[in-house]
Amino acid sequence: MALFIYLHFPALQLDHLQLSAESDRQLPVALVDLQHQLVQLNPAAIKAGLKQHMGLASAAALCPDLQLLPYQPEQQAKILHNVAQQLYQVSSDIALDKPAGLILRLEGMLQLYGGLKPYWQELSAKLSALTYRYQYSCGATPYAAKCLAYQQAGLITVDNRLFDKALNSSPLSATELSPAMQQQMIRLGIHTLGQLQSLPPAELARRFDSQLLSYLGRLRGDYYHALEYFQPEPGFSRYMELLYDISDSNVLIKPLAKLLQQLEQQLRRTNCQCYQLLLSLFFRDNPPLKLSIGSAQGEYKAQAWLALCQLQLENLPLPEPVYGLQLDVNHFAGQQHTTEALFNQHQARMSALQLISLLQARLGHAAVSGLTLQDQHLPEMASKRSLPLTKGAIGQAVLPLRPAFLFTRPQPLTEAVTINQGPERLCPDGWQLGAQRDYYIGRNQQGQWLWLFRTVSQQWFIHGLFS
Template sequence: MALYLYLQLPSLLVDCVSPLPAKVPLAVADAQHRLVQLNAEAAARGITLGMSLGTAAALCADLQLLPYQTERQQQLLQSVAQQLYQLTADIALDPPDGLYLRLCAMLRLYRGLNGYWQVLYKALQALGYRYQFSCGTTPLAAKCLARQQLNLLSADSTGLSAALKRSPLVASELSLPLQQQLKRLGINTLGQLLALAPAELSRRFEPELLSYLGRLNGDFYHALNYIQPAPGFSRYIELLYDIADTRVLTAPLSSLLQQLSMQLKQRDALCYQLQLSLHFRSGRPAIVLAVGSAQGEYLPERWLMLCQLQLCRLKLAEPVSGLELNCDDFKPRQAQTAALFDNSVATLSPLQLVSLLEARLGRGAISSLSLQNQHLPELASRRQPPLWTQQSQHQKQQNQSGGGAALKPVIPLALRPAFILPSPRPLTEPVEITSGPERLCPNGWQLAAQRDYFIGRNRKGQWLWLYRTVSQQWFVHGLFS
């Protein structure tokens, strides 16, 4: 037996708004100035769907309004489908606010309808959108029952058929003139309509009626266009109030990161780069922040920390009206292994620390030092990307050489300091010489430029790289790490 579940999300544009203060009535109005979505507080004030703006304003003076956005509604519906794709293989969109879920192939995996619903329920609760649902033996039967807010979870075809026959015509997708014509004939429910002979219906009514009843009963094939998984993540959240302080953006941003984390966990994946876009109501181009993690993260609190470090450096020219979070690609997560007898637990890994520093100071502000095979002190070290090792440099050289003969990595001269002073400074403290001298002539081996280098240790325990000139003057040129 075929079994479908229809999910209706009647208030996507309202529910996607950033967390509201308590008891704030909110509604969405279409181009005809009719209310098409509202939150629970607005409903508690006596406001109903289809009500005009004038009537709603008279009932609730502090009602907050949003315009209906067809494109945004479609994006939200698509995002919900992508979030649920890991739980259900066959999902089809039914714009503007519905989803068809084909359950036949999933019940064995989840050991029945109840096991499947428990997993799906947790995912829907995490998304935070209001919904109503129903099962049905055909896609249109499930939709008809769900739009009556029956919330039927059953695989019993007899019970589902009885509920469908009790459904009023207004719950169907028949046109309003056709419904009125049927009511004039005394037909008020789908059961009364289905009891009539198809030949009689085809003689008196348009083919639209027979086509709908055939797909409703399963006599005609109902084709559904099932979605394919998207490669990344893209979500937008509308702010009810414009926010000028970047610190206040933490709450709506956390909601977006929670959705990202749920999708990453479902796919057992990590992401290394996020794009956080700050949108403005005036039409000013959005500010796009590239937030990266060298190690890759999936936990929302980790990404929130990296985003906050970039937001705190940002100066806004005007308040923010919306946030958008994008991630183009996910990477498979690999298990991290540690030493068997290592009892120490680090709060941050080296890659996580680098990511935090880059988010706070900027990508080009972080580097490390490497020793070079140069006899001149000024060339003994150079700046390089953080955590860049001789092994990674060797691998890069092999890649650039086309995988041919292996290139030998650079082996630096022994006993070179990691930190060279911008300019040598006179030695003004007693030191203990431990090794040397090593004679270097930076300027064409001229006698006056000769320097005899030593390694010494001062009373503070610092290891210094010293040199003595021909005139017996002592200078500090570098420090060992």
């Protein structure tokens, strides 16, 4: 038997906006379309007596402190797509019914979960985590499930008799018939879907156009209704528009945490982690600011990524207030679990790679590097900068004593020193006698240990300092 669930999100864009401003949920807020009518209301606005499709004048008279925001169909479509992406963790056959609905086919899912009840428990738990208001119902066809969901029927059953009873008592306003056709039906004394379906099809075909018969046929399942099922995209991409513009970069942490929690859910589901995030900050009069946040070890937990993001955001100057955030991850990698000693009582709070990630987030990638030895006798060329924690090419070789700090250019010696070790002869420019240097380790009167050399012409220079 065919079975579908329809999910209707009556205020998807507004609920998504208020995710970034939980403290403002006591204020009445509504979205307004191009016809200056209210299309989405938050609970505070509904409590104030406002209703959908109400005009602005009536709304202002009922609720003087009403906050108005523009309805954006493109933004709503992106949010609906993101909801389908997250519900795909529970249900595989999902079709988008824009602007605010999802159709879920259940035949394969019931066998997987062992029945409708355990399947609905998993699905409702995922919906509750999204914190969007929704209406739902099962139905034998997508149109039937949609009609019942719009009435908030909440039917989770496989009993066709309950579907038929609920559909027959459904008002015409819950159907997809045009308002003009609904008014025409009401003038004929037809107020419910059951009354409409009881009329002979020939009579309906004579009085009304073919769209009515087509709708009733799809409602009953007489005609095939093709659905284009959703396919999840690789990686992760989420956009969040803020309820109000934010000019302090530290305040962006709260809405960013919501996006990172969604990322963690997807990474947990696929048993993956990621090494790089791309955070985009959107401004009204300036191009987006893109920040690349990396983790040398790879992370999947939202809290770990939030700490790295906070280090980059806390001192970030903003050219103007931010009105939207977007978080993108292009590549996932499998989680690599590390083993730890069972009886080790002194474990570090973070690994070396996690420490490197924090330093790179605070100081920048260019400021954090490793030091690798090279097979060169000249001090300036004996080492080079490398990636952090990279092992040098020279393993157990005996290394000569060298200072920790080298001057870019040797400085003339202008003070008295005491020689403690040396000489060690080096020739920077090949084995030419005129370029040879005799290196010594000495100490000045302030107690500093110096790395000195003497040229062929008996001139003394300081090349470095020992720590």
